[in-house]
Structures are given as C-alpha cells and as structure tokens.
Amino acid sequence: MRRLVGRPRPRPARPRPRLRAGVLHLVRAAPGDDLRRRRTARRTRRPARLPHADRRRRLADRRTHPLLRHHRRLAARPQDFPDFAGHVRRIQALGLSYLLWHAIPFAGDRSAAAKRLEGHTLTHLPLLETFLLDPRSATVRAHQVERLAAAVEQHGVDGLKVDFVDTFAREPAPGVAPDTVPGAASPEADCATVAEGVQKLLAELDARLRATRPDVLVEHRQDYTGPGLWPYATMVRAADCPHSAVENRVRTADLRLTAGPLAVHADPLTWHPQESPEQIAVLLQSVLFATAQVSVDLAAQDADQLTALAFWLSVMKEHRDLLQRSELRPHRPELAYPVIEARDGARLAFGRYAPLPLWARGEWELLLVANADQDTLVRIEFDRAPGTVDLLVQDCLGGTVARAQTPVGGTELSVRVPTGGLLTLRR
Template identity: 65%
Template sequence: MSPLNWDGSAPSSGLTESVRELDTGVPGLRLRVTAIGAAGVEARVRGGDQRLLLVEAEPLGERPARVRVEWRLPCAGATGLWRPHTDSRWLPPSWSKPRVADLAAGVPIGSLLGAGDTALCTFAVGELLRPVTIGEGAVEETGEFVWWVEHQVDREPLSLRLDLTGRHFAETIAEMVAWWGTGAQPAVPDGAFEPVFCTWYVRHLEITAAEVERLAALAVPLGFGALIVDDGWQTEETTRSYATTGDWQPAQGPFPDFADHVARVRALGLAYLLWVALPFAGDRSAAGMRFADRRLAHLEELETSVLDPADPEVREHLIERLAALVEEYGADGLKIDFIDTFARHATDRQAVAEGLRALLTGLDERLRPQRPELLIEHRQPYVGPGLWPYATMVRATDCPHNAVENRARTADLRLTAGPLAVHADPLTWHPDERPVEIAVLLQSVLFATAQVSVDLGTQDAGQLAVLRFWLAVMREHVGLLQRGAFRPHRPESGYPLLESRQGAGLAFGRYAPVPITVTGAFELLLVANADPDPLVRLAFDRSPGPLCLLVRDCAGATVADTTVTVAGQELAVTVPRGGLLTLAPADRLGQG
C-alpha cells in the first residue's frame, strides 16, 4: 500500500518515526499511527459496527516513547467544530496551533458537527493525567478534515475512541464521558446544586466581616444556599495585586474573629466557601519568600510567583493552609482558582500534572473523611475528568454581564462535567437594570447552578421579585434542570435552544425565535422564553390531549391559567420575554 498523502499538520519530531497505516473499514476514514523515538509501533482497531472505533497504539521496544494517531475524513457537510473550551465554532485550518490537555487544563475531546446537530466524528483520548497534544483542522489541499493526538506512552497504550455514527453530538459526547468513567469519585452533595451568592463583582477586594454578613442575611430569604467569599478576605489591600496571596490567613483588620464570623453566616443557613488562588505566592507574603527557589514562574505584573506543585514542601504547605480554613475556621468548602496557571508556566507539564494530582489527593484525603459534604469549586479550563474526584462543582470562566457567553459556557460544561454540578459565572447587572433583563440573565443559566453577585440591599422590589421567582424555579426543578439528560441545540449558532429531560419531566430554554419539538410523553413541560418574540411554538410528536396551561411573567405573576385542547400536534402560546410556560396533562391537575 502506498503512503497516504498526509499534509504534515502534525510536525515532524526530528527523531526516528515508525509509521503504520490502519484499515478501519469505514468508508472515507484514513488513519495512521506513529511511534516517535521507537523501533516500531503496534496498533489495533476494535469496533463492533465499524463506526464506533477504539484505536490502541503503543511503541515497540524501549519505553517511554511518544505515540501519535492521525486520522482524516472528507470535510463534507460540516457546519462547525465543538471543543470543550468554548471557543469559536468555526472550522480551523489544519495548520492551526494545537491545543494541549492534561490534568491542570483542558479536556481531550472534540466533535466535528454536521447539519441538525449530528456528529460527523466525535473523539476522546483515554489519557486523563499527562499532556495530550491535539491538532485538528480543515486541509486546504484536499478538502478533508484532519485530527491528530499525541502523548507519551509509559505502560498503557494510547487509547482513542472515535464515534462516526451520525447521532446527535450530545449523545456521542455523553458516551465518551461514560467511557472515561468516574473511578473513585465520591458522591456530589446536594449542596453543590444550591444557588450561590458571590462577593466578587459586588465588592471585589473591599470586603469586611460586617459587609459579608449583611449580604448573607439578604441572600437567605431570596433562596440562596451558599456564599462564596472571594478575593479580599486574606488581605487588607484593595488593588488587583496578588502580592499577599499564599499564606492564606484571614486579614485581621476586616476579619478580626474569623471563626465567629463564619459561624454567624452558617447560622443563617448558608454554606460558607472561601476563595484561594492555589498556585500563587505573592511577593509580600511569607510563602513567596520561603519558596522563591521553588517556583515555576514569577509574574511581575501580578506581583506573585507560581509555585511548583511537584515540590513536596510546596504541597505540604498548601495542604496545611487550605485544610486549616475548614478545620480551624469552619468553612464548608473552597473556591480553588487558577489551577490552569500551573500548566501555562510548566516546563515539564507531566511532572506538574503528577505533582498537582498528589496535592489535590492529599487535600482531599485530609478533609473529606471529616467533612463528607465538603464543597470544592473548579472552573474552566481545569474541568477534565481527571479532576472529578477532587471537586464538587465546575464554573464557567469569567464573563460578567454576558448572558450569551454564560449560556454557551455552562452548556459546554454540562456536556463534559460528569457527576459534578455546573455553575454559572456570577450574574451581575447595573443597579438600574430592568427586571425583565435580569430574568433573561437567569434564564440563560437555567440548566446550571446560578451564582449572583450584586448588592442585594440596593435592589428595588421588582428586581428582587425576579430574583426570588427564578431562584425558586431552579430549586424546585433542580433534578430536571441540572441533573437531567441534557441536550443543547445548534452550538454553531450559540445554543438558541437548550433542553433537559428527567423521567416524565421536560424543560426548554428558548433564546431565539425558534420552534420547539417535543418528543415523547410528559407529565410536566417547562419553557423559559428569553427571546423578545413572545410566540412560543410547540410541535408534538403525538397528540398531547387536554393540557393545563400556566404562563407567568418574569417575576412569577400569572399571565394565563387555563386548560387547552390541542387540535392536532401543534400549539402556539404567548409567553412574555423573561417568562415561564408550564404545561401538564389535564388529568394531573393539582398533582404537580
């Protein structure tokens, strides 16, 4: 067989490369494996229907060695490229800079999309700890789409799963996530799905114990279940510097008796979480001076060093300080920030990944036995399955005032978060924002756990009514909205429609004037309308019979409450922007 005409998008290593081409049995799919720095390569393809393939490749002879798998398909009918880090959905050229996923950042998965949310090819790599380099893009010369994945193989072979079944892309991604499995993942507590009030956008670093307690008291009657005290609790400085990070001691001026303060907030009924910037040791901190020779980098503009988690003393220091926040002061959990910074500044990403795993394992083994309900927040881009055992929730990265971005990021996270709760970036708005616009912000993250960061004491009655209503909806239907089978639609268009199903419950978020297709029987159907077009059009795959219909506006006031009989299989209902439509079979009146 003559060599395939590969375009060289995977760069040459300059070492001995042993190449083998594989017959997949799938029309149009070409695949080859390369062992770099090895005398030969062994590879095999397994798959029952020849469209669900598991490729395993490993070097022959001495290990470790790097192994690469490359494959390509005709780029026919492609509409976009889904990747887990919520970037543009466009089709990049094959010569684009590759991405790297390891424990500290990224997820080794992706999907080439076709019309109608079909997956032309979804892939995932089995390596969850060490760096995986991923190239993907359209080949100008041939009109094909090419992928390549590469990582170092020590013992287990490089394992790659391909799905070319043409199903809905969310289904194929869900099966990849199940393939990764959760291992020893502890149960995620219900508290991880409670709405959160966060101090960051409302106060930034200008916080005190009294101010936190004021906001906490206002948050409880609105339906919040947890409080995150963000950056500022550990310093008396109010600039955007990280010069005092790393010691993780409460600032005595603004927080004079920290344990009593935490106890007072918890007595209100809120779980209490503290922000920590895990990699940072500031220039004016004791940790910064102590570990000056054990850092990955110095960030002059931020006045801090990035510590090296591969160093045992660094790990011991961080475990002791972070554990004390729970053991000595009574915090319910931690918002662990900037984990991806380890990866960005590592010269040896594998050593850093292994050190990070040892650090997080040590902290978990220290705290989890005494606090099974411990809450730990991670955020994009450190959301991969290798981190699942060390977190309870993952959050969209910072996107203040941006409903569309928050919706896209939380939707992407729902696809790959496994058992973890997915949290929105804290919602914030101008003090004069109209109630309906606040409702749209909340609707945009309806299928995630809401976080909010505004001064609750300055909100007017209309603003508070919207917040109270939508938090109540999220809490009442938490299973359906956050734990159901999630199906987002049209990622290349910014997810104009989101859907979730749990048992006989069905929920939709409508963010554009699009029709909604309802499949299967249901006992409860929710539609949140965030679009200015009020005419919500439903197409059923069977006659739903008489329905109880309830329409509420953005603050929960009843607009319509009636029984309708659907003539045929279509129904159009006027639902105001920011409002909620609830449908249920008429014979269930009063039961749900």
C-alpha cells in the same frame, strides 16, 4: 465564533462599588446590556473577552491584583474580623455555606511564603508579581495543604474555591518534549511531570480536608475540568463572563456536557441598579440548567427586581432535578445553543433563547418553556396530538397572564409568552 458588538452607549456615572469577599472585579453595565451584549473595550476600558484558549496570556497581561501580589499570607485582619470563626458560624446560621478563595499555584512576591519556598518554583511571573510554585516538590505540597486546610480546620468554613489550577501548565520551549518543564524546577521533585505533581497536590489536599469534614465543598473553575480532576472537587464554575447572558449560557451548557458528576455553577450574575425585571429574568433563564450565583446588593433592588429574582430562583428550586440532574440536550452549538432541552422521564423543559420552534418528542406529563427571547410567540411541535392540556402562562414576576384547559387536537401549539416569562403545560 464571531462576536457581534453593538454601538456603545454613553457610560453612566459609576458609583464606587462595595468590596465583596472573593470578587476581584466589579463592572457595571448600562440597562439592557445583558441581553444585547454591547460591552466594548472603549466603554468598559477593558479589553474585549479573548477566546478561551488565550486565557493564560490574558492572565499574564492584566494588571496585578493585590490578592496575587500578597498571596500566601492571606489571613483575617483582626481589625476587620476579631473573631473570624464566629463570623463564619453566623453566616452558616443563616442557612448558607461558607467557602474561601485560594489561588493554589502562587506565592506572591511580598509574602513570607516566597522566601520560604525559594528554589521550589517553576517560574516567576513579573506582571503578576508572584512565583509559580512547583507542585512536584513535597515541601510545596505540604505547605499548600497546611495553609488551605487551616481554613477548614481552624475557622470551620465549609470548603474552598481552589483557583488557577490550570496556571501550573507551562508551554515548553520549541523542540522540547511536551512533558518537559521549562525553566527552573525544585531540586526535590519526586515525579517527572508537573501534571503528576498537581495530581499529588490535589489528592493530598483532598485527603486532609475530608479527614476533618467528609462533606467538604471544593469548587474548581472552567479550564481545569477534565476527568482526572473530578475526584478532587464537588462543583465547577463557569469562567468569567460578566454581563453576558449568551456566554454564561454557552459556558454552563458546555460544562454540563463535560463536568461528569460535578455540580455546575454559573458565573455570578450582576446587573445595573436600574435594570428591568424582564432582563433580570432573562439573565436567570440563561443559566436555567445550572446553579445560578447572584452578586448584587439585594438591599438596593426595587420590589419588582426582587420579585423577578425570587420567582426564577423558586422555579429553579422546584424543578431542580429536571433542570440540573437530567438528560441535557443543548441544540445548535454553532449558534450558541439557541434552544436547550432537558428531559427527566415524562418531564420536559426548554430554554428558548431565539425565535425558533420547539419540538416536544415522545410522551410527557409536564412541559416547561422559559422564554428568554424578545419574540413572544412560542411555537411547539409534537409528534402526536397531546389532547387537552392545562396551560399556565406567567410573566417575569410570576404573575398569571393566562390559565386555561386547552384542547390540542393537532401536532402544533402557539402561545404568547412574555419575554422573561414561563409557560407550563400539564397533561
């Protein structure tokens, strides 16, 4: 699918971002960029997003992040966390779950694990300054399981984000069998393929974690979402797509169709400090059928920004079963899903992302329309006249724009719904 790139605007001055646990990069956009996808390599000084298939090459080409260079010696620094377990308990007391991030395939060049596991690696990644471990080695699996499980057993965290699992896959040399591992391999490999080793590693980690915490939370990321990995995770997250409402919508919809029993999480949402409430609402509407993740400083938001955020999170919570656990029908994939439909019995919900009519088929008692498009005239077609309906139109802040009992004697209904707003029909 071709990307339409708009003309870049002047870049605003960027204040130094606050460091956030588990966030590798924080890119700030100008107001309005979330809807119009006007991020370019010139403006952000980062290459444009590559196709999904090029992820490994993109990973290898980017500048090394210190977390990878030192990975496998990650520990809470006493000067920052003199009582890390106590810190975790205080976060949990707020009603939140605490997950720690781990890049499971790597042993950074400057870590003690790199020396301890020497000879049990698949290759060295010089640009990332890290070794790629061989999961077929029992020594590697025992080491990784011990380190990752310690976060749950010693510090009481609720789970782990297990990242970069897909990086274990290495392309064989030309003419070599597909299952053959290129380069070096551990002398104690106890299975033929790396895929089998990964399965053993994740199974051993899962058994260890559930022995301590049966309800452990484990997040995987888009790219490694096949059925063989479902038993070892509880949720899966969309791959990175910062400031792109369209890409976040497409990725979460794709995951809803392929993630089986796993909960689907969106890529964390960020926006410019001066972003309008309407566009914040549109960002949330773009991930309406997944679990939204918000990565902004809430204390820096103004009253309207917080109101828009609170309103749409409340909609997601109130209608969670309909939006996230029901039958999902993303329409027109070749157009990046301009309409997404969810149905749970007599309850029906639409995400409207383009000026297209909606078709409400069959019987319904509740119909929701989230309008994320600039066109405010929402048109709905029915296969039979719905009769009198209770109509409620709300703006992006949740304020009432219109409320009425409306007779609908025909099979079409047109209603003005503000951008970022919500239409609710009840019978």
